[in-house]
Amino acid sequence: MNTTVDAPVEWVETIGQLRLPTKSDERLQQLMDRNNEGQLAAGEREELESLVELSERLSLVRAEALLLLGRRPT
Known part of the structure; x- marks a missing residue:
């Protein structure tokens, strides 16, 4: 199911x-x-995995927003 929602461009x-x-x-x-140096x-390690997951999710959301705006991610 593909739903369309109106949103202000600024948002x-x-x-x-x-x-x-x-x-x-x-x-x-x-x-x-520290991970690259083998010192975690x-x-x-759990903290690293959590931060990586959050960073990846933010990147995906940011990329989708930029796609909606017709822009390329930086």
Whole structure:
């Protein structure tokens, strides 16, 4: 089922700009670096997986919003 919803362009543009908060993005980078160095603890691995999943979901939502606007993701 494909449903159409009217939304203000400004709202879709805002969705197209979604990003991880700065502190979360920095933490993600730290955990990825530690992972590459083989230094992650079990709890950190779970945290990394969670942040990666959130980042991927935000990327998909952002890409869909930009597609609706006729723009390419940056």
